Amino acid sequence: MSEPTKQAHSFQHITDLAQFPEELRGSVVAIGNFDGVHRGHRTVLDYARQEAEKLGVPALAMTFEPHPRTVFRPDHPVFRLTPSHIKAEILKAEHLDGVIELPFTKEFASMEAEDFVKDILVDKLAIVQxxxxxxxxxxxxxxxxxxxxxxxxxxLGFAVTIVGAEGDEGGTIISSSRIREALAEGDIPLTNGLLGYRYFVEARVQHGEKRGRELGYPTANLKLAENCELKLGIYSVQIKIDGVMHDGVASFGRRPTFDDGAPLLEVHVFDFKGDLYEKLVSVSFIGYIRSEQKFDGIDALIAQMDKDSEEARAMIASMRPLSGLDMVLNADT
Structure with a gap:
């Protein structure tokens, strides 16, 4: 699989086919949900990019929002590995020329397959492959x-390439469902290995109870999606603040020592001083340290946090880039 090394190219995020740019007609288009944009997905994307380069035309991805399973089972929405804006960020790093994001509704799902091909792929996009x-x-x-x-x-006059399953080093098929299961088990090495980059989330820092500051461990508090299936516990992380990566340790949990409330991602940024409130940050997960637990007192909690920080620093120090994409996504900008 070829690796992207830079992001210096034009990229268009298209959500309305009525506004589809004329210069992108006649493209090679990779079609799929691409939730996670994992190694298997990127094999499909690599084919699209390579074929587009041969033909001298743009390379696009076509995705669907929201996830089809969420539309059909709204009471059980899919835990998204890559919400729309993060997916677009990764597709841009993959050196595509754009992403077409089609609204997925029950009406859209009822479209005849012939109409999807004729009306969208041929008439609106004029795809070549x-x-x-x-x-x-x-x-x-x-x-x-x-x-x-x-x-x-x-x-109808366009080429079609069907890409086979992509397996991991053990031959097991790489899938978004498998990655979700790994996150639910706190298996960050497997998650990141299947993705080919470090799993990350983006959220805006919100005000909390400021207990961390009182304990000597101030935190950036982030609320993740309600259906996030990430295992509760303590993680080694890196956090990108204003385009700069910083090392840290994070707790994703309910704070059983204090209030046992709704899950919250609390990131302590090592050797950092500054106001993070309302900043949009991204947090990359490096390793799982331990499960969440309730402590008898503040002193015991602080002693454990000291140990967690040491382990997080050691994990981060031994970290190596997983791919060229990993380097792009986690570079200072």
Whole structure:
């Protein structure tokens, strides 16, 4: 798999086909959900980029928002590895020319597969080639199989490439579901290995109870999605503040020693002084240190936090980049 090394290119995030830029017609388009933009997804994206370079045309990704499973089961929304804006950030780092984000509704899901191909891929986008994974289906009743798409391409004049499953070093297929399961187990090495970059979240720092400051461990408090399935516990992390990466230790939990409240990500930034309130920051996860626990007193809590900080520093010191993409996403900007 080729690796991106820079981000200095134009990138367009398109959410309305009525505003589709004329200069992007005739592109190679990779189609899929791409939640996580993991190593398997990036094999599809690499094909699209390489084919586009051969043809001298733009390379685009087409995704769907919200996640289709959330539309069909709104009472059980999918835990998103990469919300829309983060997905676009990664696709930009992958050196695509843009992403087309189609609104996914029940009405859209009921569109006949033939209409999706003719009305969108051909008439609106005038694609020259589509690249999809082996398990991509579309249209009413999931009629749009890989074979259906290949036959439609032959009829309507665009090439079709179907990319097979991508396995990890042990041969197990890489999937978004598998990554979600790894996060729920606190298995950060597996998560990051399957993604090919360090898993990260973005949120705005909010005001808290300021207990950390009183304990000598001031924290940046971040509220993650309500359906976030990340395992509760203590993590070694890096946090990007105003474009600069800083080392830290974080707790994702309910604070059982104090209030046992709603889950909150609390990041203590090593050797940092400054006001972080209302800043939009990103937090990259490096390792899982321990589970959350309740302490009998403040002294015992502080002693454990000291140990956690030492372990977090050691994990960060031994960290190595996972890929060129990992280097791009975690570079100072």
């Amino acid at each position: 589509s690249i999809t994974g082996y398990d991509f289906h579309f249209g009413k009743g999931r009629k749009g199989t890989p074979d259906f798409l290949r036959e439609a391409g032959e009829t």
